[in-house]
Amino acid sequence: MESVNNMENNSADHRREEMSIGIAADHGGFELKGQLMAALTFAGYLVKDFGAHELIANDDYPDYVVPLARSVSRGEITRGLAICGSGVGACVAANKVPGVRAALISDTFSAHQGVEDDDMNVMCVGGRVTGSALAWELVQTFMNADFKVNERFTRRLAKVAALEKGLE
Ligand code: RB5
Numbered sequence: 619m620e621s622v623n624n625m626e627n628n629s630a631d632h633r634r635e636e637m638s639i640g641i642a643a644d645h646g647g648f649e650l651k652g653q654l655m656a657a658l659t660f661a662g663y664l665v666k667d668f669g670a671h672e673l674i675a676n677d678d679y680p681d682y683v684v685p686l687a688r689s690v691s692r693g694e695i696t697r698g699l700a701i702c703g704s705g706v707g708a709c710v711a712a713n714k715v716p717g718v719r720a721a722l723i724s725d726t727f728s729a730h731q732g733v734e735d736d737d738m739n740v741m742c743v744g745g746r747v748t749g750s751a752l753a754w755e756l757v758q759t760f761m762n763a764d765f766k767v768n769e770r771f772t773r774r775l776a777k778v779a780a781l782e783k784g785l786e
Contacts (some may be wrong), residue, residue, distance in 0.1 A: 634662040637761060640695040642668035642682035645675050646703025647745030650753055654699065657754050663761070666695055683711045690739050691717035698740035699757060705744035712740045716782045719775075724748055729756045733763035735771050 639658060643651035648670055658665045668686040670677055679702040690698040698720075700708035705722040712720035720740035723729050724747065732738035741760045743753050765771070 631662060633762075635664070637696040638664040638666060639697050639699060639761065640666040640668055640686045640689055641699045641701070642679075642686040642708075643701035643745065644670060644677050644679040644682060644703075644708075645673055646679075647701025647705075647708070647743070648673045650743065650745040650748075650750060651701050653750045654701075654753060654757055658757065661758075679707045680711045683708045684715065687712040687715035687718045687720070687740060691715050696739075697761065699760075700740055700742045701745045702742075703744060703746040705742040705747065709742040712742065719778070723756055723760070724752075726755060726759045729759035730763035733760060734766045737765045737771070737775055 641651055641655055641658075651667075651670075655665055655667060666689070668689070669682045679700075683700045683702075686698045686700060689695050698712070698718075700712050700720065702708040705724075709720050709722045712718050718740050719736060719738050720742055721728070721732050721736070721738050722742045722744070723732065724744070729741065732741070738760075741756065743756060748756070
């Protein structure tokens with residue numbers, strides 16, 4: 619049993635080392651970003667900070683979220699986490715970047731099913747809506763989920779991808 623536990627721990631460590639996550643937030647998500655960055659780093663993830671790097675009371679979420687989304691789209695980072703006050707603006711902006719599938723998440727079911735069925739690659743959270751403990755559970759659930767390769771899921775995603783190419 620001991621060695622089974624060790625194998626499970628090793629494979630979780632390996633997964634964390636292989637996956638990178640980018641994080642971005644405006645003033646509405648700044649505090650939560652700091653908390654989640656600390657938790658992710660402590661857990662062993664490679665985290666790239668797209669800002670804001672300081673609290674600027676009147677900054678604009680696209681300035682941080684769009685570079686994050688582009689980096690996910692280019693495959694430079696595995697997944698993205700975008701935070702604003704409600705999470706709505708971050709989600710709207712991220713979804714404008716081709717190749718990004720972003721969703722505003724506040725429950726653990728959607729945090730994993732969004733990846734498993736819909737290949738969500740950017741998770742958005744509301745810094746003024748979701749507390750830090752739940753947000754950390756959502757992030758862990760998101761990072762531990764994998765897309766389930768399945769004909770009906772890939773068929774639906776192909777229809778979404780066609781929209782980006784103007785082929786609808
Ligand atoms: C900023 O005040 C707020 O509008 C923004 O963080 C976000 O909630 C937008 O959706």
